[in-house]
Each structure stands twice: as C-alpha cells, then as structure tokens.
Amino acid sequence: MMKIGELSKVVGCSVQTIRHYEKEQLIASAERSEGNFRLYDEAAVEQLLFIKHCRSLDLSLPEIRQLLALNRSPGAQCDDVNRMMDRHIEQVEARIQELTKLNKQLRMLRRSCSNRRTVEQCGILRNLSATPVSSG
Amino acid sequence: MMKIGELSKVVGCSVQTIRHYEKEQLIASAERSEGNFRLYDEAAVEQLLFIKHCRSLDLSLPEIRQLLALNRSPGAQCDDVNRMMDRHIEQVEARIQELTKLNKQLRMLRRSCSNRRTVEQCGILRNLSATPVSSG
C-alpha cells in the first residue's frame, strides 16, 4: 500500500489531481491509515492510468466516469462506448475546422501590417475596427 | 444615448457580457442616468464591435485590453501588435496540430470496436486500459 505522494509519482499526475478525482467520484474513496492518510494499491494505479489515458484523448471527466461504469458491467453491450467515441471524434473534428478557419483569418489580418509602422497606420488595428472579415 | 439592453441588441452580445467587459476594464465605466442606468453612445458601439471582432479571432481579454491601449496611442510603433498576432497565430497552429494528432488516435481507437459487442470484448475499453497509444 502506498501513500498519495508515491501514487502521484508512479502514475505521473499531481497529488491534488488524485484528490480531485476522488472528490469527483472517478476513483473510489481510498482506505485510510491510522493517521488518516490515503492508502492505495495496484488496482488504484491501473485505474488512474486508465483515467490519464482517457484525459490524454481529451475525454471529459463525466465521459470517463461513464466509461468506468461500463467497464464495471462487462456483460453490457458496448454501443454506448462507441456512441461516445463517435460524438467525441465529431467534436474534435469540428474544433479543428473552426481553428483552421480562424487561422486563415489571422494570417490574412497579420499580412495587413508589416513592422515599423505606427499604430495609426497599422493595418491590423484598422481591420479589427472594421466589419469582421468574411469567412471566405 | 441608449441603455444597456439596446446596446446589447445593436452589437449582438448579452447584457451581462457588456457589464462583464466594464468590470474587466475593456470598456470605460459608462455614464449613468438619474436612476443609475448605464448610458452609451456610438463610440461605445464601435468599441464593443472591435472587442467582438477580436473575440471572434479568439484573442483573450488581456490581449484585447492591450490592443485597445495601443489604439489610444496612435503615434506608437505597432511592433507590439505584430508580436501579439504572431504569438497568437503560433498558439492556434499548435492547437490544430495537437487536435489533429488526437483525432488520429481517436479514430484508431474507434476502429478497434464495432457495435454489438459486449463491454468485455470491447476493443476500445481494452485499449484504454493498456498503455497509451504511441504518437506515430
């Protein structure tokens, strides 16, 4: 059994994050030592790694909670998992599209000013004051 | 002179947002009527549109505050504006790269499970329990 500091090093996330996950019910309340310190076993390590992996894929804490729940009922159909992943992929792709469009607008705006001008002549500021650039 | 509700309709942002911008010092404290209502003129409309345009480009409120300050000193060099834009563009492009990588991983993961399996057989959950997918 290890204390929270060791667990934090093993899985590579901060002590506060672990306590946060406990409060958010992503991991069960840990056993406590006589002195009220949290105690963890190998199962806790695995679960935290699972969560960490999900987070690296930008899954939200509620989504992860749902996955963990599904994981606990192995006989259930996994359609829910698939639906969640599909929705998540859609969101990521939508965000990429948004940012790509944004990037074009920013580059266009940036081209409207070279250095060494005064603010008064600055094409960027002038353009920002005008009507928003069209999306084309 | 118009009240905050009218301004909100004219520029297309919520009343709370306008009050929020005032608190954050993006716009000056508005004049008040006898009954303590905020009163705005055309200049306020223009400034809010400027802010709205910047926000549509995902500039942060501190960045916008800085641009507004520069706008007020028209003789200054606009290098700062250019630097800010460059940094911002870099950030957006970095985020696009991150999300693109993420998207690949998610799609790979999604392919590991088709519908109608049980959770126990679900490739997604199995993969999430394993070591994080490599970036390649």
Place this chain on the structure above:
DNA sequence: ATAAACTGTATAGCAACTATAGAGTCAATC
C-alpha cells in the same frame, strides 16, 4: 395604481485542475 419589462449589484456555476493557508502526521536526527 399596478403590472410588465428593464436595470442594478452581488454571487455562484462551468471544466479541470492548480495554488495556497493552516493544521496534523511521521521518520529521522540531536
């Protein structure tokens, strides 16, 4: 006079942590 619509301030909530304060616990050293 009254009701509806608007405005005011203050406060909490979102997401997923991070940082801080102040107190208690534990192991090692003097």
Place this chain on the structure above:
DNA sequence: GATTGACTCTATAGTTGCTATACAGTTTAT
C-alpha cells in the same frame, strides 16, 4: 524527548470568459 523536514489533511480561492440566478430598484405602459 524535542525538533526538524517531508509529507499529508481539509478547505478555499484562482484560472477563463462568460452565463445564470436572486433580489431589489426603475421605467414605461395600461
């Protein structure tokens, strides 16, 4: 046995850019 240092505990505030709510006051229309 006292002290030091490293660790842990809880509770709370801060991050970002709003949004939503509660409750009170103002204005406008009927």
